[in-house]
Amino acid sequence: MEENKEIEKVEIYSKRVRAGKRTYFFDVKSTRSNDYYLTITESKKRYKDDGFSYEKHKIFLYKEDFKKFIEALEETINHVKTELMPEVDFSKFDEEHVPEGVSVTSPVTSTTEDLKWD
Numbered sequence: 001m002e003e004n005k006e007i008e009k010v011e012i013y014s015k016r017v018r019a020g021k022r023t024y025f026f027d028v029k030s031t032r033s034n035d036y037y038l039t040i041t042e043s044k045k046r047y048k049d050d051g052f053s054y055e056k057h058k059i060f061l062y063k064e065d066f067k068k069f070i071e072a073l074e075e076t077i078n079h080v081k082t083e084l085m086p087e088v089d090f091s092k093f094d095e096e097h098v099p100e101g102v103s104v105t106s107p108v109t110s111t112t113e114d115l116k117w118d
Contacts, residue, residue, distance in 0.1 A: 042057045
């Protein structure tokens with residue numbers, strides 16, 4: 001049984017999205033029966049008198065709900081863009097912030113010589 005617990009802790013896939021003071025984690029996890037589900041975690045750094053801590057909120061999303069979730073998310077975002085904030089140019093948020101002096105190339109055509117590390 002101890003061996004199964006170790007298998008469950010193995011990270012199958014993870015994607016981190018930094019968004020200002022918040023960070024979102026999209027993690028694929030496995031059940032004991034080798035089924036998969038997604039956890040979406042929002043993490044916020046909170047400052048206290050004695051330092052800081054992280055406040056986390058988590059959503060569990062199962063495969064049978066993927067389609068409904070994506071459809072509802074897209075519909076809600078489109079409502080904000082077209083009905084509530086039609087004057088905002090949302091395309092300006094599509095580009096990642098790239099620090100000045102950093103070269104960016106397409107991942108498909110880049111080579112290790114194109115990459116610059118801090």
